[in-house]
Every structure is written in C-alpha cells, then in structure tokens.
Amino acid sequence: MNALPILILAAGTFAFRLAGPLLSDRLKLSARVQQLMSLSAIALLTALVATAALTSNGGFVGWARPAGVAVGAALALLRLPFVGVVVAAAATTAVLRLLGIG
Amino acid sequence: MGKVDRALIRDVAAIAAAAGVIGISFGAIAVAAGLSVWIASLMSLLVFAGGSQFMFVGIVAGGGSPVAAVFAGLLLNARHLPFGLVVSDVLGRSWPMRLLGTHLMVDESVAFALAQQDPARRRAAYWLCGGALFVAWNVGVLVGALAGQSFGNPDALGLDAAFPAGMLALLLPSLMARSDEKAAGEGGAEAAAEAKRKAALARRVALVGALIALVTTPLLPAGVPVLLALLALAVALR
Numbered sequence: 001m002n003a004l005p006i007l008i009l010a011a012g013t014f015a016f017r018l019a020g021p022l023l024s025d026r027l028k029l030s031a032r033v034q035q036l037m038s039l040s041a042i043a044l045l046t047a048l049v050a051t052a053a054l055t056s057n058g059g060f061v062g063w064a065r066p067a068g069v070a071v072g073a074a075l076a077l078l079r080l081p082f083v084g085v086v087v088a089a090a091a092t093t094a095v096l097r098l099l100g101i102g
Numbered sequence: 103m104g105k106v107d108r109a110l111i112r113d114v115a116a117i118a119a120a121a122g123v124i125g126i127s128f129g130a131i132a133v134a135a136g137l138s139v140w141i142a143s144l145m146s147l148l149v150f151a152g153g154s155q156f157m158f159v160g161i162v163a164g165g166g167s168p169v170a171a172v173f174a175g176l177l178l179n180a181r182h183l184p185f186g187l188v189v190s191d192v193l194g195r196s197w198p199m200r201l202l203g204t205h206l207m208v209d210e211s212v213a214f215a216l217a218q219q220d221p222a223r224r225r226a227a228y229w230l231c232g233g234a235l236f237v238a239w240n241v242g243v244l245v246g247a248l249a250g251q252s253f254g255n256p257d258a259l260g261l262d263a264a265f266p267a268g269m270l271a272l273l274l275p276s277l278m279a280r281s282d283e284k285a286a287g288e289g290g291a292e293a294a295a296e297a298k299r300k301a302a303l304a305r306r307v308a309l310v311g312a313l314i315a316l317v318t319t320p321l322l323p324a325g326v327p328v329l330l331a332l333l334a335l336a337v338a339l340r
Binding site for chain 2: 013016037040054068069076087092094
C-alpha cells in the first residue's frame with residue numbers, strides 16, 4: 001500500500017492535536033471555562049477507560065480483562081504505587097486467561 | 103527538565119514498557135496485514151496514536167477501503183482536540199517545542215499531566231511520559247514488524263487490562279478529594295470543602311460520561327461513543 005492514506009491520517013491527527021493549543025492562544029479562557037475543559041478531559045478519559053475495560057469490537061470483551069482492571073482499580077484506591085496497579089491488573093487478566101476464562 | 107522525581111520516572115517506565123510490547127504486536131499485525139516494514143514504522147512515527155493505528159490496519163486487512171480506514175482513524179483521534187485545550191499550558195512558548203509537544207499528545211501523557219497538581223510537575227510528567235511512549239512505541243513497532251508474528255499474542259500477558267487500569271489510577275486524584283492534612287494546611291476547611299465539591303462534580307461527570315460511552319458503544323462506530331461522553335459536561339453546566 002502507498003503512504004498517502006497514512007500521511008492523511010497523520011496530518012489530520014496532528015491537526016486535531018494542534019487545534020487545542022492554537023485555540024487557547026486566541027481565546028483567553030476564563031477560569032470557569034478552564035475548569036470545564038479539565039472536566040471534559042476527565043469525561044473523555046473515563047469513557048476511554050470504561051470502553052477499553054469492558055468492550056471490544058462493540059461487544060462485551062469477556063470477564064478476564066474487566067476483572068484485571070477491577071483489581072487494579074481497587075489497588076489504586078488503596079494508594080498502591082502505580083507500577084503495582086498496572087502489573088497486578090495485567091497479571092490478574094493473564095492468570096484468568098491461563099485458566100481458560102475469556 | 104525541572105521536577106522529575108524517581109516515582110514519576112518509575113511510573114512512566116511501567117506504562118512505556120507496556121506500550122513497547124503492544125507496539126511489537128502492532129508491528130507484527132501490520133506486516134501480517136500486508137504493510138511493509140517501513141510503512142508500518144512511518145505510520146507509528148507520524149500518527150503516533152495506537153488505537154487509530156490498530157483500527158486503520160484492521161480495516162485495511164479486512165478488505166475495507168483506505169478512505170474508510172483514514173476516516174475511522176480520524177474519528178478515533180478527534181478527542182485530541184479537547185485534550186489540547188487542557189494541556190496547552192505544558193507545551194511551552196517556543197514554536198519548535200510546542201509543535202514537538204503537540205505530537206506527544208496521547209491519552210497517557212494527558213492523563214499523567216492531569217494527575218499532577220503543581221505546574222512544573224505537570225509539565226515534567228507530560229513531556230517525560232510523551233517522550234518515553236514515543237520511543238517505546240516506535241522501537242516496539244519496528245521490532246515487531248521486522249520479527250513478524252513470532253511474538254504471540256500480547257493479550258496472553260494481560261496487557262489489554264494494564265492500560266485501562268493505569269489510566270484509571272491516573273484519573274483517581276482528579277476524582278477523589280485529598281481529604282488529608284495537606285488540603286487543610288493550604289487554606290483550612292474552606293479550601294478542603296471546595297476541593298471536595300470539585301472532586302464530587304468530577305466524579306459525576308466521569309460516571310455519566312462513562313455510561314454514555316458504554317451504552318452507545320454497540321450502536322456507533324468506534325471513537326464516537328468516547329466523544330459523546332462530552333455530553334456529560336451538561337451535569338456541570340446546571
């Protein structure tokens with residue numbers, strides 16, 4: 001395949017990335033709007049977490065992955081270090097899959 | 103590079119290691135789908151957004167048109183626009199640095215920045231995470247593309263759970279008021295109550311956003327449900 005579609009995807013993605021910094025240069029955002037922007041990032045990232053934890057190709061992903069994420073979330077709530085959270089989540093999911101749980 | 107502490111480096115190293123392994127699997131999948139090694143690497147260097155890259159290759163491998171693949175990838179990456187409004191302060195003043203920092207804008211670097219309170223730490227976290235992920239991802243993709251599909255399935259390692267869990271851990275400081283002495287010391291009960299109120303609002307927005315995305319995921323093309331989560335801001339506008 002030639003590089004053209006990839007270059008278009010790259011250019012479009014970069015434009016999305018650049019639009020935010022350019023816009024916030026032009027408009028001096030009030031504290032209220034800045035707080036809404038932070039909330040919008042939280043909404044997007046949480047939505048990303050929820051869909052990545054529970055779904056795959058538009059359907060339920062099976063139990064192994066959400067179980068691992070849940071273990072990670074519990075450890076994060078207990079203020080375990082980040083590395084422990086990530087490793088425990090992956091290990092839980094890997095062990096469940098090893099046991100044949102999807 | 104300002105305030106880079108050991109804990110931050112360790113956290114970033116963990117997420118970068120996972121990204122490297124997923125990069126290996128992307129490289130292998132891309133080559134198996136008929137992309138050349140250099141095209142797979144070019145894509146990783148220039149697009150640098152894993153989700154959209156997997157989607158692009160998946161659509162092309164499934165016989166879809168490149169136009170559809172580009173469109174789906176762009177839809178998935180549209181979330182970077184609001185991200186950019188949030189992290190524009192960490193990119194610095196000089197244009198070369200800003201353009202470079204713009205390219206390092208990924209879910210993880212935004213989440214790492216968001217998890218920091220202090221501006222200097224915010225900046226350090228963003229650049230360290232973005233830079234480490236860029237290197238790990240691109241090296242991983244090249245290795246995977248060169249080695250082909252001999253690496254097996256990263257799902258067996260549970261890495262697909264590592265990413266949502268790590269992102270969630272990064273979001274927690276925004277969702278939970280620090281009910282500890284630090285907040286009280288900074289401005290007494292008033293500041294603590296304000297922090298609590300902010301965190302409660304963030305929790306409501308996050309919960310509604312997640313629900314919107316989950317409910318619409320079976321119905322809409324990938325990327326759109328996450329964008330629809332922005333409707334949760336209505337909770338904050340009342």
